[in-house]
Amino acid sequence: MVHAAILQIKDIYYPLLATFGVPANIMTIVILSRGNCGLSKCISVYMVAMDVADLLIMVFNVVVYLIFNYHFPYSILSYTAVCKFILYMTFVNLDMSVWFTVSFTFDRFVSICCPNFKEKYCAKRTATTIIVTVFALTYLKGAPMFFSYEAERIIDNVHWGCWTTQAVYRLPAWSVYSWMQSSSVVLLPFALMMLFNSLTVRRILLANRVRRGLRSSGNENQSDPEVKSRRKSILLLFTISGSYIILWLTTVGSFAATRMSNSVYHQGDYSNPGYIATESGYLLMYLSSCSNTCIYVATQRKFRGELQNVPKFPPLIIMSLVPIYSISPHKPNFSTSKSTK
Numbered sequence: 001m002v003h004a005a006i007l008q009i010k011d012i013y014y015p016l017l018a019t020f021g022v023p024a025n026i027m028t029i030v031i032l033s034r035g036n037c038g039l040s041k042c043i044s045v046y047m048v049a050m051d052v053a054d055l056l057i058m059v060f061n062v063v064v065y066l067i068f069n070y071h072f073p074y075s076i077l078s079y080t081a082v083c084k085f086i087l088y089m090t091f092v093n094l095d096m097s098v099w100f101t102v103s104f105t106f107d108r109f110v111s112i113c114c115p116n117f118k119e120k121y122c123a124k125r126t127a128t129t130i131i132v133t134v135f136a137l138t139y140l141k142g143a144p145m146f147f148s149y150e151a152e153r154i155i156d157n158v159h160w161g162c163w164t165t166q167a168v169y170r171l172p173a174w175s176v177y178s179w180m181q182s183s184s185v186v187l188l189p190f191a192l193m194m195l196f197n198s199l200t201v202r203r204i205l206l207a208n209r210v211r212r213g214l215r216s217s218g219n220e221n222q223s224d225p226e227v228k229s230r231r232k233s234i235l236l237l238f239t240i241s242g243s244y245i246i247l248w249l250t251t252v253g254s255f256a257a258t259r260m261s262n263s264v265y266h267q268g269d270y271s272n273p274g275y276i277a278t279e280s281g282y283l284l285m286y287l288s289s290c291s292n293t294c295i296y297v298a299t300q301r302k303f304r305g306e307l308q309n310v311p312k313f314p315p316l317i318i319m320s321l322v323p324i325y326s327i328s329p330h331k332p333n334f335s336t337s338k339s340t341k
Contacts, residue, residue, distance in 0.1 A: 006279050010066075013283060018062045021290030025055035028293045031306045038302040041124035043236075046104040047292070049131045050240075053097035054289040060089040062286055080151040080159035087149065087162060091181070092142040097289065098189045099134045101244050102196075103127075108237040109196040113203040141184075144177060186255045190248060193241050204234065239295045247288035251281035 028051045031037065032044055039047070065086055069077045076082060107130075111122045120126070148168050152161030168174040254277040296303040 006276055009283070010279065014062055014066045014286075017286060017290065018058055018067065021058040021062065022055065024290050024293040025051050025058060027307075027310055028296065029055065031303060031310070034306065036302065036306055037296075037300055039300075040122075042107065042122050042127045043104075045124055045127040045131060046100065046107060047296075049135075050097065050100045050104065051292060053093060053100050054292065056089070056093040057097055057286065057289040060086065060093055062289075065090050074160075078160050080149075080162060083162040084146055084149050088142055088145050091145060091185075092138050094285075095142065095181075095185050096135060096138040098185055098244075099138065100131065101241065102189045102192050103130050103134060105193050105196045105237065105241045108234070109200050112200050112234065141181070145181075148174065182255065186248075186252055190245065190252050193245060197238070197241055197245075200234070200237070235299050236295075239299055240292060243291050243295060244288055247284045247291065248281075249284075250277070251285045254278045254281045 029048055032039075032048045032051065035041075035044060037044070064077065068075070069083075069086065077086065107122055107127065111118050114121075148165055149162040150165045151159035152163040154160070168178070254274070257274075257277070297307065
């Protein structure tokens with residue numbers, strides 16, 4: 001049956017995803033941090049930030065919550081305090097990853113469509129400020145979630161599990177907050193990325209049409225280096241944002257269908273179409289947290305070159321930790337030196 005297949009897929013899919021996603025994101029962060037991929041410092045800041053957020057999703061959302069917490073329901077992860085922290089991290093990590101991607105998309109939009117503003121905005125300092133601001137606002141915005149859960153049961157004065165408080169269902173303020181949080185992760189970023197990408201595509205098509213018109217008199221057979229450079233620079237943008245849009249499309253559709261129609265489903269009802277659609281969206285959504293590595297390998301030649309040097313990283317790190325004087329042939333032997341009277 002379909003619902004049984006969904007459960008079996010989850011049991012196999014998430015461990016495989018974590019097995020690939022965790023080392024892939026760590027490796028990508030190390031490679032990008034070295035700064036040898038031929039990317040501008042501004043782009044590198046956004047890409048490292050996106051991969052750090054994706055690594056946190058792999059660790060907390062997939063490994064801790066979907067694997068360990070599911071298969072070991074009575075471990076330390078089930079303490080109410082720990083449970084609240086895990087639920088908080090699972091939400092803010094998704095929120096942070098999404099808005100890092102939106103920030104990167106907007107940066108590339110400014111770079112291509114706003115040449116007068118490009119030099120000031122598309123800089124490493126600006127990118128760092130935006131990343132730090134998004135990081136702080138995301139974790140601050142999710143803080144009320146700590147107060148939306150209470151202990152599911154108390155055994156020997158030990159609080160176990162997390163249960164949504166009744167105030168969340170009774171107070172209108174919680175309903176507004178829930179709508180704002182969910183929309184800020186699903187609907188708003190999706191709409192902004194669609195808008196920025198459509199405007200960017202429109203700008204590129206117009207610019208290419210103008211350049212072809214200027215070069216049409218006797219130069220049709222000559223290649224245009226500026227068009228080639230622009231094509232290479234936007235390839236990374238469209239692959240990253242396009243991957244996000246495709247992999248999040250099911251989640252966006254499921255969210256719109258359930259929230260806007262006020263339809264709900266019980267998690268125990270595995271045959272409910274809403275449950276199947278939502279879980280299918282999660283499968284694709286979490287796949288987007290390890291897709292960037294594959295995108296870099298496919299589109300960035302220098303990244304592929306750095307990837308071949310990954311086996312050399314541990315020896316280089318070890319050698320960098322060894323003091324220079326310990327391998328110097330001129331190091332004096334203090335243990336055998338005699339003191340002079």
